[in-house]
Amino acid sequence: MKIRVRVNGQSYESDVEPRKLLAYYLREDLGLTGTHIGCDTTTCGACTVLLDGKAVKSCTVLAVQANGRDVMTVEGLEQDGQLHPLQTAFWEEHGLQCGYCTPGMLMSGYALLQDNPNPSEEEIRRGISGNICRCTGYVNIVKAIQSAANKLADAAEESGDSAKEVSTSGSSSD
Amino acid sequence: MALHQTELRPLGKCVGRKEDPRFIRGKGRYVDDIMLPGMLYMYLVRSPYAHARIKSIDTSAALQAPGVKLVITGEDLEAMNLAWIPTMANDQQMVLATGKVLYQYQEVAAVIAETREQAVDAAQLIDIEYEPLPVVVDPFKALEPDAPILREDREKKSNHVFHWEAGDREATEELFRNAPVVVKKDVRFQRVHPAPLEPCGCIADYNPSTGKLTWYVTSQAPHAHRTVLAMVSGLPEHQIRVISPDVGGGFGNKVPIYPGYVAAVVASLKLGKPVKWIETRTENITSTGFARDYHMTCEIAAEEDGRVLALRVKTIADHGAFDAAADPSKFPAGLFSIVTGSYDFKEALVEVDGVYTNKAPGGVAYRCSFRVTEAAYLIERVMDVLARRVGVDPAELRKRNFIRKEQFPYKSPTGWTYDSGDYEKTLALALEKIGYEELRKEQAEKRARGEFMGIGISTFTEVVGAGPSHTFDIMGIKMFDSAQIRIHPTGKVIARLGVRHQGQGHETTFAQIIAEELGLSTDDVLIEEGDTDNAPYGLGTYASRSTPTAGGAAALCARRIRDKAKKIAAHLLEVGEEDVVWDGVSFSAKGLPGKSVTMKDVAFAAYTNLPEGMEPGLEATYYYDPPNLTFPHGAYIAVVDIDKGTGAVKVRRFLAVDDCGTVINPMIVDGQVHGGLTEGFAIAFMQDIPFDDEGNCLAPNWMDYLVPTALDTPHWETDRTVTPSPHHPIGAKGVGESPNVGSPAAFVNAVVDALAPLGVEHIDMPIFPWKVWQILREHGVTE
Amino acid sequence: MRTYQGDFVIDLPRSSVWAFITDPERVGPCIPDLLKLDVESETRFHAVVRVGVGPVRGKFKLSTELTVTEPEVSAELSIRGGGMGSGVDMKAKLTLSDTENGGTKLDWRCDAAISGPVASLGGRLIDNEAKKITEKMFNNLSKALSSVSEQVAATSEETAEPGLKE
């Protein structure tokens, strides 16, 4: 079947078997191997990508179902050679070890912060509960997402219109 | 924390990981990411039966299927003398089944096709006729005289694999005969699986024109794998290049050689093309090395005040169909005899009997130094039983029995020499930090209100870092490890090691060690591992051995370079070598203030301005054979609350105080501890691989083999004490596994402590809610 | 091993019931969701059945062998086969006894062992399903036998061809 998919802002036209899962399409047809596969039961979330802005498990979406839609993968986070604050935060907070879950975690974290720019620890844990990490014990992933939230808020404050209320402290991270 | 580390003297600092930039960009390179031109795909046909005779295999339809290049069966391998391969435990294991299958999901045939899809489709066309045989899943039943003999290939017509023991039987029994107090408990450590996020897989790429096989494989021990492959396949070892690219977690799962690997190599040899085999999660859990599965009976003889005298342990070890444990050769039960733990037992006797059953083979060390987890769990669990029996607080009982600081080096009754430790200090810090007294008060109040809150302590001792080579070998290969360091003219360093990390951060921590020794910064040092054509020989990364062995090799290798550098520095400083002083960042001349040269100066001179007659260059190789193991320890405390209505256990707090000797990178140590605690938590509360009577694996994937999410996992608290190892070059001991070794007992002790008012002394893991509910119910407790 | 059992009474003499249950041509079609029946001999037949539980759909190939334990009293059906990468091994024991009013009571007991991914994966559901399929099989048998008995009643002269269409 012929499909046309936008991935990380670039359009691709491909001919795929209907049974091809989006994860394999990204990895094998487009060479975007940042999207990983870690299970066969839609459990681990290593394959998480954004589909029209929503975080989904790309091992449980058919490539043909992405026809005409927008996909964002971990490779799309970095813009113009600049790491996304979430990527930097994972690095700084030691939010990864073997790196295999990391792309999926980043995409879930990204989607979470889009919906909820200032999540609590509980909300972060819930937000990434579809992503399994076998290495970190999640403590530093949670910290990284909190840190990224702060970075993004600071960046928004700097670039955007001046905040109406200025908090007494510059940093609210714990 | 600094991401880029240009600072000198980086040891002990939180340096941002050098490996992370590729991972956070999705640019890691794992085996399945590698696509080679003309690459074929392999898929394995597996047995639905746990025990059955193979009557026939019809591959004709599969061979006709689109894209299929080759189908391999056990008979084909027999013709090549490759139907069986040796395991690391002096047993042998089938590659593709011949005659009969011995466990569900056992490999029976391999299909190689142009695409993954074609291989899987064709595999479904292979028609295998089985005749089911009686299944044995219970190791105790397997030992009964009328049990069916599972292993027809062995001379010994019994399902008994081995008997092994340590300690002094007579002396132990004598103490038991006269002991005022004896406690006895049956304790099970259930079958679990390391299940790293990346499953196992490989690409075998045999080039017929050069005769060279390049083997990309998810390997924790690439050099050992190369040697084994050479011995098994008959390929010359220098014609085999093993590349272990980025590895998505190992935890012991990626130490053995699996049938799929061998089948892929055979396929590539036959076809002269690269063949990729990547297992599914289901295949990973159902067929690759499981861990634990120990049925233990523990007895402690003690004085009335709880001071311990002797320990007696009998164990039935269920190895499944093949003993494919990844233990050092002389230790069929791994380092299980460390079971006297942190306590000063006078005598001990430890016995282990291995048994075959119709289950997947293995007995790997899952984030653990060869069965030390079973040992630590057992002793920490039963010490709590003793505390209860003699009416002493579990913290106090431990203090009474600790090996004292001044007793180190301490010779244990089962033959270990503990290098160093300060158990009282570590426990004291943990008790203070968690607020033990307050918690006990809170617990008393809650008990008065009929609520169930528990506090669990585990003060474990680990044993890690195998060698030394006089005692430790795997298939005869001595367990040392290695480093090779080369300093380029501009002072930049490339270092290669014989180990292979899978997330532990070697690219950073080993750079820190080397930079520290050479007076450079971490950014000056590039660490490479995992390519046998480049790195010196080493036994690999497992059993927390990288820092104790390769870390030692890295430091001593750097010192070897420093020795030469000193000579060059003397030349540059125009003084005698004996007048050159190294202060950690530069060489200076005694009595000549202000005159110094850095390692970078020396490096440049090593290629441009050498003393007469000196060999150019600045590099060294070091094979480090440690004089002893290292013995990290810790004090862990768990606080739990029990929901009376559902039996659910909530881990309210968990504090891990670790002592792993000298700390190289505190951030990484904390990360390792967080991860290990999470695995320990999962084992305590969620994980088991049960089988039904037909031998069907009832937890074959991540729907039923439960891995905790961020929502399930408690928030971990950590702290540490530092008792350096006296014999390790930088005093480091290794930490990756301590949290997995030490934590299960803390969790279970906490739950049992909560239920202690009901007279509960033990609950087997995993502690599912219904088990707790059942106990509450039996005692008339209900919401 | 899972064991299921049951019994039913047919308004036919024991000899007729015996003739029916020892005839693969007549017992075969009682297998639920039968796609193909291939009778090899008086005691052996092969069947292809459609397994369908919601989205779980596939074909199972089964080979059945009949063993007479005691003529006109008891027989054993061993059913072995598989599909979808899984195996089924069943032993069904049928015992006949006379009822007071000239009918026959059929007691059945079935020991089923299921191996492979279907058993591994379907932990939550497999027991219930295996039970239902087995019960359906014996329901079909019971129905087929009652329709024989009805036909016997209707056309008492003729030897009945059982109505097997449903």
Next chain:
Amino acid sequence: MFPNSFEYIAPKTLMEAIELLKQHGYDAKVVAGGQSLLPMMKLRVAAPSILIDINNIDELKGWRNESGYLRIGALTRHADLEHSEELREQYPLLAETAVWIADPLVRNLGTVCGSLAHADPGSDWGAAMLALHAQVEVAGPEGKRQVPIDDFFVDTFTPALEETEIVTAVLVPTPVGRVGGRYLKIERKAGDFAIAGLAVHVSLASDGTVAEAGFGICACGPIPLRGKRAEEYLLGKKLTPETIEAASRLVPEDAEPADDLRGSAEYKRDVLRVFAKRGLSDIAKELQGEVVLR
């Protein structure tokens, strides 16, 4: 893993989809969110030869209030209901239930109606819709029909659907009075199918008596089950510690749990009782504010 090969068709209208089902019947499967079906196809325990993707059928999207009920279209995702602030007041059980289903990633794709049509005994929506006394709207060659939720679950994985029919919506009656809803679930791990689950729906009349009561039992029988005895008992009564206690004892009587690796039947029954008590007590507190509980 990936599925066996199949033909994929994504019709744009309901009529087309039904026409396809008429043509292919047994061999076809309808996919909406695919979060139950695709995993089964990947493990190859399901292998339809035709997959009919209904995601492009606009008329199945979204929800709206119609007279007397909320009509939730077949393409409504779990996450839509989880985050639907505007439904929280009148239909609190929807968001309460949604958040318990699998994980956020699955909730972004999986649909409420797909979950019902899948008829898994561990269906959280099955239990919730029982508690809400919903109707399932089904379309087939003969047009649309409504199936009361009690008749919809025939057996494990077997809904009251012909091979040619599609679930087009679920209709949740608009409650009268003040509404409380709770979904209580115990799982082996976050996102797992329930060990046992209970959906509780109560609305109070102006005099404080129970006007509507609904209990939906999850994972304790071959299909989701209704706690009928407790419902009947509570109607017309006030929520007091005594009535809550009595009702909670009745809930397990309608359950048919089995012993399995998740726990014994007895355990699951008792958890249902505890859940009923907790759910009702919470609702009582929320709606009345002053129930004294023992």
